[in-house]
Amino acid sequence: MKDLFYYIRKIQRVAGGKLYLNMSMTLLISLLDGIGMYLIVPLLGMIGLLQMDSGSLPFLAPLTGLIHSWSLQLSLPLVLAVYVLILGGQALLQRSQTLLNAGIIQSFIRTLRTETYEGLLRAKWEFYLRKRRSDFNHVMSNELGRVNYGTTLFLQMVTSLIFTVLQIALALWLSPALTGMVLVSGGLLALFARRFVRRSKRIGEETTELSKHYFAGISDHFGGIKDIKSNRLEASHIHWFRKLTDQMEHNFLEFGRVNSMSQVIYRLSSVVLVAAFMYVAIAVLHTPPEQLITVVLIFTRLWPRFIGIQSNMEQLSSNLPAFHDMRKLQQEYEAEQELISPEAAGASKLALVDGISCTDVSYRYNPKEPLYALRDINVHIPANRMTAIVGKSGAGKSTLVDLLMGLIHPEEGEVRADGVSLQRERQLLALRGSIGYVAQDPFLFNESIRYNLQLVDPNAQDDDLWQALEFSASAEFVRKLPQGLDTVIGDRGVRLSGGERQRLVLARAILKRPSILVLDEATSALDSENELLIQQALERLKGSMTMIVIAHRLSTIRNADHVIVMEQGKVIQQGGYLQLSQESKGSFSKLLSYQSGAQMQV
Structure with missing residues (x-):
């Protein structure tokens, strides 16, 4: 739970006063909802539609005195108009509160998303050597969504608790004995239902592990799709995928069974308790009919809240592992940050x-x-x-x-x-x-050649791009492409040959105008003719640039x-x-x- 409360404190810092305004609006909405429901019976009694004793409800005598002091003549249309006004105002306020709540949640998740991304990018290279890249995708997409959902559930649960507390206060004022029975019954059921909350948390942990395997497998399989196709490994990978999705389906259905079982228990108990309350109220407590109607209203308003809170607790528990994973990743990259002071940043x-x-x-x-x-x-x-x-x-x-x-x-x-x-x-x-760095396995985005080159210099003009391409012996093949510089080259440059990809990355490094050029097997995929052109270009740079070259082919370093x-x-x-x-x-x-x-x- 400490990970959950960490993010609750974070949302408090992000939202500021809006969070307290949201809670205040929730209190007001709950109050209006209770007033609207509990006033309808006494008001109907005051105009003669129900037979009521002035002492049967605690607030009936003061309410009657207040109306008489204002010289109001109550009628059915007026009573119904007051009822519509109260609940209509509550509905409009509910809409504003819903929009405010959505804004708070989205602002929080945007902040969390941005902070996580920036934190990962600012982590040391050694951090990445120890981590699996698919885990970042898993946290940034799946677990982040679960944290968002879990935070929303928590705020909904707080709202329900506030509403329930106010409803209980009004109910205790009306009928302490019957309300006490509702609370005792609800408390006993909550103790019994703790097993469902614990089971939901275990299922949530399984969900996290299955999701990790899913993201890792998808990343690995499609990253190596050429090997899979070349070696006819489709069948084994399809078998793996079906087995994993079967486990994910079982996990989802298991949570559904747990959640539905707790809901059934609460709903069945509500039927039994309504019958018990009716018997106790009429046969034992001799409750007047008008008060009994009010108490039934209380029960029908409170019990669904108990059911909702139980459901929220189970769903929140199933998402707690996502809070843990998210917080764990944050702590890991925070411990591995490359310190960038304001002075050093410039x-x-x-x-x-x-x-x-x-x-x-x-x-x-x-x-x-x-x-x-x-x-x-x-x-x-x-x-x-x-x-x-x-x-x-x-x-x-x-x-x-x-x-x-x-x-x-x-x-x-x-x-x-x-x-x-x-x-x-x-x-x-x-x-x-x-530094301009060219790796043996060049990385290119699924964008145009222009976009990939301008990553190092967004202001580079076409003349600059062609000059870099000429240097890396790339200009000729780029001119032959359908859209030239604007040709989209596919995921990691898959539509280009290995040598073409290496030359494009070399052109990008040169476009940066580095004083240090690092080539890590950067010409390994080139044919002899293009390798000679690159060697000649590098020779022209000698004396104006520091070059560090890793090579297996010793002919490239003569x-x-x-x-x-x-x-x-x-x-x-x-x-x-x-x-x-x-x-x-x-x-x-x-x-x-x-x-x-x-x-x-x-």
Whole structure:
């Protein structure tokens, strides 16, 4: 429940005075509703349609005196007009309160949605290394909706409780004995119904887990749809999906059974209690008929409220796991925030003068495990030069680049840019703003080429876009597309070849006009002709830009000024391309001879 109350306090901060106005309107609506229902019997008695003793209802004598003091002549049309006026005003007030309540809820959920999205984007890269991306989709869509629904239920329940308390107060004034019987019966049933609330919470926990599996599976399956189609794996995935949806259906129906059972118990008990009340009122308490009618009105107004509160509690309990998941994710990304002070947020781009250096750097993805991804790294990336990082798969190349870009921070040692530690926030952000990064698996949105390029520079003109495309050897194929720059390229650029996607991402990086260009296997999908064009373009950039290149194909780094060779998380060789290639016993020359031999065989 503490997670629920955390979000209730948050909605209080978001809504401010509107929340208290909403509660005040609820009180007034409840009061008008009670007055309208309970006045109709005595007013009908006062005009002679019902036989009533002035002492049979507590407020009848004062009401009669008040009407006589005003010299009012009551008639049936006047009594009914007063009744319509009271309940009609209550209905209009109810509409205003409903709109106000909807505005409060939507403002709250918009704030929650925005804060969660911003918090996730501002989390450290290491946070994402430990989390499953589909869990973010699950929380941002499904669990956020359940939190919204749960918050609405809680406010509805508070409204019902306020209404019920006022109704009980009026009922106690009219008939303490019979109202006491209603309250005792309702209390006993509420104790009995606690088992339904607990069961609803367990079902809600199952709902959360099933929903996680659903989102994760959908994300994985459609992310790998090409493999599924190529290997004819449709049947196994359809079987998995049917099994999961069967479990989700069973979960939903189980909650329906729990909820309907509690409703049946309350409704059956109401029938029994009405009969019991009628007997006690007439045979034992000798209640006058006019008072009995009023008490029956009380019962018929109170008991549905008890049923509604019970139903709300069960539904709220089933949504409590969503509050827990949402709060847990918030606490996790808040603990992993990249601190961005107002001063650091305005950091300008960094123009490297000396370079980036790692001194005695070690790093583990999980500090609780003994395995190091990087161990005792001492390297220097000179400014305005091309540095290549090579090695076998799993050698630690990408991890080292993540350190150099400030995406992760070393467990031991220090990374500096121009002699200033990247632990300093302003220096870190200045470095990040200076980097153009091209990944091996390029990411593109299901939008136009223009949109994908202008992500890094929304003000870029067509001439700027074509210049970047020319640099990355992309201009020719873009001109041949049906709508040119305005061609929509599909999810993750699926309508383009792997090489075309890589070239577009390279063009986007160049459009940013970075002082540091990082290429992580960025030409792996290119044919020899386009690879040569990219190499020539990169050669023209030497001396004006710091370039860090990860490469398996050593032919792409022949013009590198500096080569770093890695193996099992350690730097085992450093030097110029020619120097390392001539060290016959070195790992670099072995890699080179292996690739040369493989190419000759081809």
